[in-house]
Amino acid sequence: MKAQWQALIQQAYRDFLAGRGAKARRGQAHMIADIAKSFAAIKEDEEGKRTSQQQLIAIEAGTGTGKTLAYLLATLPIAQAREKKLVLATATIALQEQLLLRDLPDLAKLTNLTFSYALAKGRGRYVCTAQLIKALDKSQPEEDATLDLFQAELVKQASGSGQDQLEKLAENLSSGAWDGDRDSLKENLPNEVWERLTTDHQRCTNRRCPHFTGACPFFNARRAMEQSDIIVANHDLVLADLALGGGVILPSPEQTYYVFDEAHHLPDKAINHFAASFRFNTALSWLRLLKKFQPEVLKKLGASSPSAARLLNQLVAPLEILERDLGALYGQLYEQVEHLPRDSRPAVHRWPNGVLPPNLLAFSEALVIHFATLCRVLESLVNLLKEAQDPEKNSSLDADLAGEWQPLLAVLHTRAQSAHQLWMLCAQQDPPNQAPLARWLVRHSLNEGDEDLELCASPVTAAGDLAYRLWSRCFGATLTSATLTALGKFDRLKQRAGLSADAVCKTYPSPFNYPELGVFEVPKQACDPSQAEAHTDAILDYMQEYLDHPEASALVLFSSRRQMNEVYDGLASQLRKITLTQDMLSKNRLIEKHRQRIDEEKPSIIFGLASLAEGIDMPGKYLTHVVIVRLPFSTPDDPVDATLAEWIEASGGNPFMQISVPDASIRLVQACGRLIRTEQDIGRVTLLDRRILTKRYGSQLLNSLPPFRRELH
Structure with a gap:
């Protein structure tokens, strides 16, 4: 690595830590060094095209490592020096918002790094000025009856009751009070209304449109993005760009360094996309x-x-x-x-x-x-x-x-x-x-x-598509998450994401002292979930005994919506009063309501499904008990999983041990990861599935969990 790059990164790290009044974390420092060395080692020709093959690194960084700061410090200075774009791709809106509202502003404020950044979105998130004007235009002298009838039958149109709303949108757009981004609207706009006001790459006339030069929100955002050093996107937008050939929505992959945060989601996103x-x-x-x-x-x-x-x-x-x-x-x-x-x-x-x-x-x-x-x-x-x-x-x-x-x-x-x-x-x-x-x-x-x-x-696998469309073309990439390994190995990630066998993979454990902070228990109530009625009764018994108290602050994770509702219906009235289910409210409102109850020193329990098993952050008093009702194996009737299992079995493999168990391991670690979010958190994880103690794969799942103190009955 060039000495000036190394010095710039080290100084920025010292400045950031000093500004925060924090000490260096061992895993974070190692992560910065490894990513920077990997990126700096990429060779390029006189035209800036990559000539070396070792351009990828995968890093599992446990909760509390500070991976966001690590990959920003390791990549940004070198990307700027090499005149490459840096695309940060996340799987969730929450992480995008964290990058845009906290991490990137803090990096600019606390270090001597100078950079610009922008959020990249698809065209469908922006209003089309031409479409908005068309929707408002009531004064056309000759209406085309054929067009109107054809369009009315083909595309669902909103009723005229939204005309005042459209006029307000146009007024705010022309005055600059609104930037044309749907996500920045203060009031919710129904989908059937928004569909009239947006466009896609097929319907857009681009430079032929009279609003292209300065009045098009999408192209205004695109111009700002093209001038930025860092582009914050999501996995879906990267995949959509690649499907169009690359360089259409985002910068050309050949001139881009990607960081895929929450990278364990990328293979599934790619399968859905293709x-x-x-x-x-x-x-x-x-x-x-x-x-x-x-x-x-x-x-x-x-x-x-x-x-x-x-x-x-x-x-x-x-x-x-x-x-x-x-x-x-x-x-x-x-x-x-x-x-x-x-x-x-x-x-x-x-x-x-x-x-x-x-x-x-x-x-x-x-x-x-x-x-x-x-x-x-x-x-x-x-x-x-x-x-x-x-x-x-x-x-x-x-x-x-x-x-x-x-x-x-x-x-x-x-x-x-x-x-x-x-x-x-x-x-x-x-x-x-x-x-x-x-x-x-x-x-x-x-x-x-x-x-x-x-x-x-x-x-049934995105490995080939990702290898061909992304890894072979990109200038460089880092894949990172708190859960990239399955059963302690990167084999499943390499298989699913199309990484080469010799791809560089690193693991940095969480700095948290798990044995002192938390307990992982399999209580006496735990049973085999194949006995559905007995299992539901066991969940109810456990909740009545351990969650019916004034300080309850719990997340109960189900694999089945049907069982979640059965348990809710079977709760005693007092427990039902303090329990919120995922069917009642949106994810954000659910967490907001739960936090409000805890702030008021009232008990609160959330019943959730897989989407609440990761990506939510409720530190301290907001979550002291996570209950996982059963091991998170994928549903056996999923057509994609079933076809993949058939192929593996026909090839002489064991689909349960090669796919189901490793994937369940990742989901189980993610669910356990909801409990300890800071060094001050304490709590308990309860698994109500006895198979982890009785089946031969159970020890593998146990050994992959954070090192909580264990209470196995």
Whole structure:
């Protein structure tokens, strides 16, 4: 590492600690050094392109290590010196807010580092000025009845009762009181209203829009982001950018150093991002709508543009074929789910090993071609309408007319692309000796007895996509979290995230003295959850004995919403009065209400599901007891997990020991991590699942937990 980089980082660290009146933490200092050395060792050519292969480092840093400061100090000075962008990607809004509102301002205030930062968001989080003006414009002399009818049927429109609200938004936007960001609105705006006011990359006319230069909130934010040293994003936005080719929403990966905080979420985020689905009746509805209005659209747009007329005529054949084939396929697929029970849950049929029956495979191959044709024609139409709005282009189409129709046809193009993606995943052959795609069918019960079928396809691992789209391209990356290892090893992370076998991986334990601060217990009430009724009774018995007291401040974590509600219904009246469930309030309001009760010196208990097992911070008196009702194994009926398990078993492996146990280990550590958040916290973690003492995998799970003092009965 260059001496000036090292000196700059060390001085900044000393300044920060002095400003906080704090002492250096051993794990934090080691983490700074390891990340900085890893980043500095990356070699580049004269054009700034990476030439070395060892560009990644994964670091598990226990709670209290101070990993945020560590990766900021280790990466920022070198990124600036090398003229690279630094993208900080988180999995949760809470961590984004912490970075923007606390960590980055503190770093600027307490050190001699000079830097700028911005929050990156997708286009859909910003108002489109053109759309807002259009929504407000009541004075158009000639309304297009065809467009209005088509749009009203295709896109749910809000009622006119929101007109005053729209006028207020426009006034605040023009005066500068509002920056156009949905998240900065003081009042909640319903989704159906917001959808009228925003846009996407297909509908946006970019430089052709009269508001592009200074009145577009998205591009104003984009320009600010392009000038920033640090860009705060989330995992989904990084993945969306990569799916578009990289460098479209965020800076080019080749010129970017990424830090993925909460990196244990990245593989699952990637799997969800590269999955696709298709609802038959929903798709048939908009396809029939396009077919119905095609003659009228042809009259409107084709009259003055031979190119538009030619393209609109090309829609007829694929629309007729798609309507016919999808209708026939719906009837065949319905037989797969017709016999499944009808209850509150959607009915699911999964094809073993993701292998589709021959008739569905043949349909898929044909539908790929027809949706590809539809995509091509709609894309050409959208581009033609965008061109017509460009004053520098000599188009026979009226610019105002093109501007009216372009957003609607862009919506149809986006839907056609989504459908094409699903049928591509259904039609493709899974490569031999590689994990297959999961493919399954869902029957949804709608209002008034209506039903719809949804065909889904998903990779069972994101390793290949992440390795190809991200790790092979990025200038460098750090993955960090309090839980990257499973059962003490990085093997599961490497497998899921596509890291190479020789990727650098480090672990820094928490500085907390866990044996003095907390107890991990398996009490006498604990039993095997497979005995569902007995297990629910055991939870109720434990709560009555140990949580019915004036100082109760507890979080009870369930794996099943049904059991959570059963236990709540079975509580004695006094306990029910002090218990809040996740079904009652939003996550933030739930925690706020709980804190309020504790501040008033009243008892409070939260019943929560998996989303409360991580990412919430309730230090000190706000949480002194965490109860985990059962080991957090994934649900056995998840189509993606089931297909992956089949493949591992067919390959001679043990899916339970290779996937279920390691993943449960990570979730269990995360749940236990809710208890001790500072060096002053004390409390107890209770597990009401006796399998951790009776099953052969139990000792592995126990050994992966923080070193609490143990009370095992």
